[in-house]
Amino acid sequence: MKKHEKKNYIDAVLCLSKRKAISGYDNTVNRFDDHHAVHNVQTPDIHFVGHFLLWHRYFLATYEKALRTECGYKGAQPYWDWSLDADPKNTSSTAWFNSPVFDPKTGFGGNGAYVExxxxxxxxxxxxxxxxGCVQDGPFTEKAFTPNYPSGPECLRRDFIxxxxxxxxxxxxxxxxMKSPDYTTFAFNMEGIPSFDVPAVHGSGHFGVGGVLGQLGNVxxxxxxxxxxxxxxNLDYIFWKWQQMDLKTRLNQVGGPVKSFGYGGENVTLDFKVNMGPLAGDATLGDLLNTKGKTLCYTY
Ligand SMILES: [Cu+2]
Structure with a gap:
């Protein structure tokens, strides 16, 4: 993204964090909090389930829509391709701390202060x-930005690992x-299992940036x-690229458990509905598979 495009996006996020909450969840103050709250409230129903990827796809689109319709954002929802920053040959390298995404002037700011x-x-x-500890630089330091949900204003914390x-x-x-042969396998491989011994693409940004004490590391x-x-x-972008490899099948295939960790139990189907609580209407998984369907309208 060009410098002004980055600024427009970050300005829109800050704008959302100044508009009044509508969700009604305790301690939500602004529209940014509303989105956070919906994810928090639904957490037990949207992780380690067959609809994990599609719920989060719809959640992102809902957030993007709020940036566009309520804060005048004209660009697209950006993604962070962490694979460009990773150094698999030297796993203790901190080179990725200098990724443009963390730039204090044009990005999201960097690590939190060190806490034992x-x-x-x-x-x-x-x-x-x-x-x-609290993020030290960039547009989301405590004086400019505070998440208010779930228990009142706090600073944004990061804990790079x-x-x-x-x-x-x-x-x-x-x-x-990308070699995963079907939706169920792909979704399971991407989400991983709750273990730090098995690499999981979904865990990379969460635990790499949020670590132990930062919000991004908290489910x-x-x-x-x-x-x-x-x-x-970026997870959605990878999912989308995987779908493009066999669109005929992959626009019409879902699977995986309805209940969290319910592997071997009831599975989701194309008619299974997900919801955004007070943020948006319900949508079926069959519809959300298509980024140019009845509900979604975007591409990469
Ligand atoms: Cu989630």
Whole structure:
């Protein structure tokens, strides 16, 4: 993106964070909080399920629509391709900290201030976290931007973990994912399992940037970080590219469990409906498979 395009996008996000909330969820103050809250409230129903990818696709489109219709944004929803920043040969490299996406002037700002990680605040002993406190520079420091949901205003925190981006956003991991033969396998391979021992593309941006103490690393509250939408934008882009490889099949195929971790139980179908709570109407998975369908209208 050109410099002015980046600015227009970030300005629109800041604008959304100044418009009055409509969702009615406790502690939502503004329209940015509304989106965060809907993700938080639905968390148990939208992760480790067959509709994970399509729910998040619809969520992104809903957010993009709010930026466009309520904040006059004219551009497209950007994505962050972390595989361009990863250094799989040197997993402890911090080179990706200098990615343009974190630029303090034209990007989203960088890491949080360093906070000591202890068995209390890092109960799973995840190694290598380098931040954990409030973001120090860029447009989303505490004086300009505070997520208010779920429990009142707080600063945006990040907690960069070098090895996670370097090994989980490895282009080779993504190339392997692209070989998934069907929707159910693809969706499962992308989302991964809740383990730090198995690389998962979905976990790369979440835990690489949010780490242990940042919001982006928290399954419920990850949309408190505006980068959530660029991280999930890239997941959607990868999903879209995978669909293009066999559109005839992949515009008409879903699968995976209705209930979280319900593998082997009831599976979702094309008629299965997802909802955005107070943000938008319901949509079927069959419709959301198509980015140019009844509900969605975009391409890459
Ligand atoms: Cu999510």
């Amino acid at each position: 990680h202890t068995p209390q605040n890092n109960p799973f002993g995840i190694p290598g976290a380098t931040g954990g 070098p090895w996670i981006i370097n090994s989980w956003a490895d282009p080779a991991v993504i190339a392997e994912l 419920e509250n990850s949309p408190a970080d505006p980068l959530f939408y660029l991280h999930h934008g």
